[in-house]
Amino acid sequence: MHASAFFRQLATLILGHERKQQLRISRSLTAAFVFLACIGLQIYGYWHGLIEAQYVWRLSIVILVNVVFWYALLRSGLNLRFRDPALTLPQVLSALTIITYAYSVTGRIHGSIMMLLPLVQVFGIFNMSQRDSRLAGFYSLGLMGCAMVYKTLTDPENYPYQVELAHFILIAAILPTISSLAGQLNSMRMRLQSQKNELAQALTRIQILATRDELTGLFNRRHMMEVLTQHQKRLIRSGHHRFCLALLDIDHFKRINDTHGHGVGDEVLREFAATLQRALRDTDVLARWGGEEFLLLINDTSPELANIGLERARDMLASAPLLAHMPDLRVTFSAGLTGYDDVEELSICIERADQALYRAKAEGRNRTVIDDQLPSLVGKRPRAPVAAAH
Incomplete structure (x- = not known):
């Protein structure tokens, strides 16, 4: 019983009291585990001599600053001033930028970073509109394309153009598919919300008709x-x-x-x-x-x-x-x-x-x-x- 109360208090301390804010913060922290995996991958690469130490430190600092920044913004309640309190699109764009940077500095193991791109978009699939999802998809595709071209020219040993072309074709097929699914889910969510609102209005009308005279508004x-x-x-x-x-x-x-x-x-x-x-x-x-x-x-x-x-x-x-x-x-x-x-x-x-x-x-x-x-x-x-x- 005491352990359960302790964990409840700890969860409240970390996530706050308001239910919707708790959900937003927990989603953001869940996404942070992706970045922790990225840090773990860097440490593994450094341990086996695949990544230089300077890139490990730089990328780790960028990741930690990003995680702390979004947590602080959500936990402080400043996010409530925005149209989308979850700040889904800014968080997704930020994550895609960091992943692209990680792809550029992880050398021979950079291919493993690619799987994080669709994973980040999946985190936003239930919150982002079709427009935002497409924007994130095109942003990721364009940024990764530029990074691949740059690394092919500056580090062809670790980023041969044959491999980078295959990588680009792969993400060019995956990211638009996720954006399309996000659009369909968003349309479905909007329809369900509309039906829910209509049902609530109909229920209210039924309750009124059950107790009120339609002409005078008095009790029937x-x-x-x-x-x-x-x-x-x-x-x-x-x-x-x-x-x-x-x-x-x-x-x-x-x-x-x-x-x-x-x-x-x-x-x-x-x-x-x-x-x-x-x-x-x-x-x-x-x-x-x-x-x-x-x-x-x-x-x-x-x-x-x-x-x-x-x-x-x-x-x-x-x-x-x-x-x-x-x-x-x-x-x-x-x-x-x-x-x-x-x-x-x-x-x-x-x-x-x-x-x-x-x-x-x-x-x-x-x-x-x-x-x-x-x-x-x-x-x-x-x-x-x-x-x-x-």
């Missing part, structure tokens, strides 16, 4: 029942947080549709919902119950105090036209309001609110009828004090 009937059930459970569990329910119906809404069309009717529903929400508290919950009918849950209050919020909404509707482009269209609503107690089913409470709404319509509309016929509380715990929230 199904989700409102879930909200009511949660409030019911909280009341049963605590004995506090009483609430009221109100059913609201836009007066003569069918006449609005018949006279002005369903487009105007939809506008009325949207603006009516928005006006009610402005008049209510943040803790109250409004849902579209169906058609022109809305259900309102009013928290921590009594029916009499809850009616204050409804009357405030009624005043707001009366003070200004609901639709700016139709100033003569005035909208009113009828409401049935009742309190809920934990001795009854939710459906019964909603039915009582519906009966109160029916009476409000029968009495002339544009009014609220309060139904306080709660079930008997005999044998039940006393009511919690009511907050005058409105």
Whole structure:
């Protein structure tokens, strides 16, 4: 257990805490092992008299400086200022340059260095775009071609042109192939990312449609029942947080549709919902119950105090036209309001609110009828004090 914790702390010290940065640094350090292998190859060549000591020291210093530079840049977080925080292309170009230099100074064992070229490009194959991959491939091919020509002219004993030509043909076949594969992988990755984004957006839309009314943006009937059930459970569990329910119906809404069309009717529903929400508290919950009918849950209050919020909404509707482009269209609503107690089913409470709404319509509309016929509380715990929230 202690050893595991030690290694976790060591990994955090080396790689940092942020997950994406850890991945970038670990990839860079993995690539550094390629350079360590290159240093090992030089030591082997020097040990057997194949490379001069001065070239071993120079190349080793260049490699170590390169590794430390990229690690420091990534570990410090300065890489986050760039478009590609992984700095894949700069690291690949840097590595290709060092490998070309190593190819030029390793004499008779220089052929073994060539295999590092495709290996470096493979490290960037999952991050680089097709354009960057092609750029790296052409850069490597051009740089290696120049180095081969130069060494053929200056050191033909160790770099005979027949061998260098074969080497060049080989890398000319391999590097463009890797660049092509990188382009295909990048296109595949982009398509997968696009599909992932589309799936996430579709899931978000589905979640919204599952809980929201598409026209008004309010909770729909199904989700409102879930909200009511949660409030019911909280009341049963605590004995506090009483609430009221109100059913609201836009007066003569069918006449609005018949006279002005369903487009105007939809506008009325949207603006009516928005006006009610402005008049209510943040803790109250409004849902579209169906058609022109809305259900309102009013928290921590009594029916009499809850009616204050409804009357405030009624005043707001009366003070200004609901639709700016139709100033003569005035909208009113009828409401049935009742309190809920934990001795009854939710459906019964909603039915009582519906009966109160029916009476409000029968009495002339544009009014609220309060139904306080709660079930008997005999044998039940006393009511919690009511907050005058409105």
